[in-house]
Amino acid sequence: MLRSLFEFVDALPSSVAWRESLNAYVYLLTAHVVSMGVVAGIISYWDMRLAGMALKWIPVSKVQSGLFPWLYGGTAVNAGTGLLMVYSQPMRYYPNFWFWLKMGMLLVLVANAAYFHLSIEKTVEKWDNDPVAPLKARVAGYVSLAFWAGVIATGRMTAYSGLVPQWWIDLGLG
Amino acid sequence: MSLQPFFQWMQTQPFAAFFLESIWPTPIVQCIHLISVAVFAGALLIVDLRLLGRGLTSSSIPKLASAAQPWLVWSFVALIVSGIPQMMSTALKEYYSPFFWWKMEMVFLGAIVTFVVRKRIASKEEGHFGPVWPKVVGMTSIALWTSVTIGARLIGLLS
Numbered sequence: 328m329l330r331s332l333f334e335f336v337d338a339l340p341s342s343v344a345w346r347e348s349l350n351a352y353v354y355l356l357t358a359h360v361v362s363m364g365v366v367a368g369i370i371s372y373w374d375m376r377l378a379g380m381a382l383k384w385i386p387v388s389k390v391q392s393g394l395f396p397w398l399y400g401g402t403a404v405n406a407g408t409g410l411l412m413v414y415s416q417p418m419r420y421y422p423n424f425w426f427w428l429k430m431g432m433l434l435v436l437v438a439n440a441a442y443f444h445l446s447i448e449k450t451v452e453k454w455d456n457d458p459v460a461p462l463k464a465r466v467a468g469y470v471s472l473a474f475w476a477g478v479i480a481t482g483r484m485t486a487y488s489g490l491v492p493q494w495w496i497d498l499g500l501g
Numbered sequence: 502m503s504l505q506p507f508f509q510w511m512q513t514q515p516f517a518a519f520f521l522e523s524i525w526p527t528p529i530v531q532c533i534h535l536i537s538v539a540v541f542a543g544a545l546l547i548v549d550l551r552l553l554g555r556g557l558t559s560s561s562i563p564k565l566a567s568a569a570q571p572w573l574v575w576s577f578v579a580l581i582v583s584g585i586p587q588m589m590s591t592a593l594k595e596y597y598s599p600f601f602w603w604k605m606e607m608v609f610l611g612a613i614v615t616f617v618v619r620k621r622i623a624s625k626e627e628g629h630f631g632p633v634w635p636k637v638v639g640m641t642s643i644a645l646w647t648s649v650t651i652g653a654r655l656i657g658l659l660s
Contacts (some may be wrong), residue, residue, distance in 0.1 A: 352658075353659065356658065360535075360654050363539065365546065368539050368540070368546050369546060381568060382560070383559050383569065385559055398625050434538065476539075479536050482535075483528070484532065490524065
């Protein structure tokens with residue numbers, strides 16, 4: 328089913344147009360890397376505040392309100408360029424082990440952020456000024472730091488589509 | 502004096518050959534380089550945004566800059582250390598790439614602005630240098646390091 332979706336997108340005229348453009352991939356990848364620096368760089372300070380590693384004198388809510396508008400802007404560019412790269416070359420990414428590992432890590436990050444937002448953040452007034460946040464918040468920070476590093480690494484590894492485990496090759500997705 | 506013989510010499514070193522002929526060292530070093538980019542970008546941006554009057558405005562500029570400085574310095578060291586093997590193993594490609602020289606010029610200017618000019622500006626409380634200079638320095642810093650990233654990406658894509 329997933330393969331059919333990727334093949335469907337691959338055949339769309341707009342996907343073909345992006346794919347055959349001489350400069351589109353260059354612009355997209357360059358913008359993706361620059362916005363990655365903004366997103367990962369800024370979110371690392373949010374995570375480090377939660378983990379008790381940095382900015383301990385600034386209330387958690389102030390770190391959030393000061394950094395998140397920039398994070399949202401960077402994420403819009405980063406996700407937009409990433410989606411367009413996949414849209415323009417779906418059958419290049421479909422069999423790529425590192426691409427799917429990166430998507431899996433992004434899912435963990437989304438779940439981690441949702442858990443923080445829906446559960447831990449509800450009590451933030453109680454520990455807003457604490458230099459070290461409660462254990463659950465610290466764990467959320469460490470998980471986010473580790474998985475963001477993983478997303479960056481697997482994103483870079485997407486270019487090495489041949490350096491994959493044998494069991495993945497045996498799936499015969501390519 | 503041409504630097505071409507030096508770049509040719511770099512590429513013929515056993516260290517460069519090791520990176521070219523082995524499978525995993527190059528991608529691993531590239532991943533470390535990219536993670537260092539993110540750490541460097543974060544440490545840079547929180548101070549540059551603050552100089553622009555944005556971001557973490559509840560903190561003073563000197564306190565924020567001094568907290569970010571170790572992350573900035575050590576990620577810059579990691580960038581250089583992880584960049585050297587990549588440059589050595591493809592030295593001649595880099596030598597003939599206009600984007601490599603663009604990147605190196607921007608790194609040179611960026612390092613002066615960040616580690617000399619901005620460090621001085623960010624060491625004083627808001628208002629000490631007037632309302633304009635901190636903003637000019639913050640914008641210059643962001644522009645220079647964005648240019649470094651664009652140049653770096655274009656070496657791989659267009660050289």
